[in-house]
Amino acid sequence: MDDQLAVTRKMMMQFIRMNKKFQKFEKNPIEFGDGQKLYPSEIHILDAVGSGVANNVTVLSQKFGITKGAVSQVVNKLHEKQLIKKEKIEGNAKEVKLTLTSHGRNAFKIQDELHKNFENEFFNYFKNLEQDKVDSYLEIMDTIDLFMDKVLNDQKPKKK
Structure with missing residues (x-):
């Protein structure tokens, strides 16, 4: 039992360490x-719009698991940088369709190349893994995801 607890703690510390590195990366x-x-x-939003995965704030919010307000802030920054166009949808006063400007398409192409190079490093490692290891990894990540949802929900103020 003590060995399993030690392994669990080691895995948690490794996850926390990776998360801290990711947070640092996100600020650069x-x-x-x-x-x-x-x-x-901004790059994540640009990529989602440019690749056709999402073209409005609601879908982006769902895709990234963040609030519409947070997405709107990033979209507005990209709009100010003239990378994204915001167009009203006829017949729907609230919804705004997002598309890339020509400058945005250029940035998307550069980003796409960088992303492919980054993914290739992972791909070259993961392509040689046995399927059961991949499945275990995905299961562990799903469990961490669910655990984090629970922790975040437990931290929300309770409605009276």
């Missing part, structure tokens, strides 16, 4: 060759 802007810097949160 990346230059896109034309002097313009984009933060990873």
